[in-house]
Amino acid sequence: MSSPAQPLASSLVQSVDWLAIAPPTIAAVVGLVVLVADLFVAEHRKALLGWTSVAGLAAATAMLLPLLDGDRSTFCLTGDAAVCSYTADRFTLVIQFLVLGGALLAALLSVTALKDARKDLPEGEYWFLLLSSAAGAALLPASRDLATLIVALEVASLPAFALVGLRYGDRKSSEAALKFFLSSVTATAVSLMGISFVYATTGTLYLTQVADRIQHVDGQFHTLAQTGVVLTLVGFAFKTAAVPFHFWVPDTYVGAPLPIAAYLSVIGKAVGFSGLILVTVVALPSYADVWGPALAVLAALTMTVGNAGALRQQATRAYSAVRLLAWSSVGQAGYLLVPIAAAAYSGDAEKSIGSTVAYALMYGAVNLGAFAVAALVGRTKVLNRVADYRGLYASSPLSALLLAFFLLCLAGLPPGIIGLFAKVTVFSAAVDAGLGWLAVVMAVNVVIALFYYLQWTALLFRAPEGEPEKHRVPGPVTAAIALTGVLGIALSGAPQLVLRFTDTGLF
Secondary structure (H helix, E strand, O other): OOOOHHHHHHHHOOOOOOOOOHHHHHHHHHHHHHHHHOOOOOHHHOHHHHHHHHHHHHHHHHOOHHHHHOOEEEEEEOOEEEEEEEEEOHHHHHHHHHHHHHHHHHHHHHHHHHHHHOOOOOHHHHHHHHHHHHHHHHHHHHEOEHHHHHHHHHHHHHHHHHHHOOOOOOHHHHHHHHHHHHHHHHHHHHHHHHHHHHHHHHOOOEHHHHHHHHHHOOHHHHHHHHHHHHHHHHHHHHHOOOOOOOOOHHHHHHHOOHHHHHHHHHHHHHHHHHHHHHHHHHHOHHHHHHHHHHHHHHHHHHHHHHHHHHHOOOOOOOOHHHHHHHHHHHHHHHHHHHHHHHHOOOOOHHHHHHHHHHHHHHHHHHHHHHHHHHHHHHOOOOOOOHHHHOOHHHHOHHHHHHHHHHHHHHHOOOOOHHHHHHHHHHHHHHHHOOOHHHHHHHHHHHHHHHHHHHHHHHHHOOOOOOOOOOOOOOHHHHHHHHHHHHHHHHHHHOOHHHHHHOOOOOO
8 A cells, every 4th residue: 555655755756857958958068078078088198078068959959840840848746747947949059059059159259269278278177168158158047946047157157257257376367267156157047036036026926927926026025026026137238248347348358268158158148138038028918017117227328338348449458459359348248138128118028039130149149250250360460459450351351251241230330231131120129129229229329330340341441551361270260260250240131040949939
């Protein structure tokens, strides 16, 4: 005779959909394999660890294809199969594609960077940390409860701190890692405080249940719930590098190995924005009157401060190219915030969120491409100044043409049609939601940004000072530049594919 405890125990056992969780799982498993293999691989064969990591990220990205046939969920409540901790819907797959594809490109750049570093970067630890961070970043968009969301956020963030400061004996790298660590820990603490308030008022961590229960909170807990919403937003604002929580970005990008700066500029933002979307639009739609105006103001501040910071960069200053890309990424974060803010006012929140995802895909492809060319130039020009790009067309015509294309995409000018398309999509989301003032602020900032993007682009084609220096392009860097270039050009030829791809299916 079975005891009463046995049926209870069996009811708590959850089935696992291994196919649904395959992308982040593969990245995590390959990371562990690389860490263990590092103990046994001879020093002269350490490059194998890098190519194993590249193959693992490629396999994790490929595992998204079998998931396109429909939504899949796992780790669900035994009493309610509709309430789950992990959901692989269209929104999840698009963000996972951006994260894993971006990590793959960063890994290609890292293969050459580690070879050039000559043991200044420990290879086994580097690849383990990169794969661990990518696994956490891929888990986050699938998270449908607040606990999993925070765990995924920290799994993505904690290895990134170490990656920034991993270079031996480099004070600049250590300082960058410390700034990044302190700001991110503060963000996490604030987020956890906000989430604890939300849990205290609703009694659940599942996003869909939070959305339902927070509408019926007792009057005496209403202020606590509002405080929880605001604190949670502040925490994610740190992660997305929104102003005034952006101060860590320029120094962190300069101090980090360049592939990691590229990784943070795209994957770090994808993590922050996907978490922000899940918390606001999925879990807290009834508090749109709180987070909508807050995000609109943050968007306006972020794009303005980011573009102003990029304008101030002097072409002859050390690391000015990386600093300009860093400030540019802050400005781009402001554009990404616009449709999320618009979702609070729009009758079609899914369309607004689709605009953010579409813009993130465009930004991810072309920004990684710009960093790839910066990594190429940085191999011979250690200080990586904007002035070092003068006459790049004379020494490396294809790299110069592609960098010009990437910069024009970021500026939203032809022939970077995908950049123009993405900006128009975001602009129309603001107008449709009745945020005319925010659309005007965005238009002004787009015009301001034209100055520094076009200034850098023009420099590429000017006559070089002295004899043009030939840039030997290693195979992995060539692959990264080519992949981003092909993707950017293909999307510029058929930009409507982006909107079809970004039908999020969140609602």
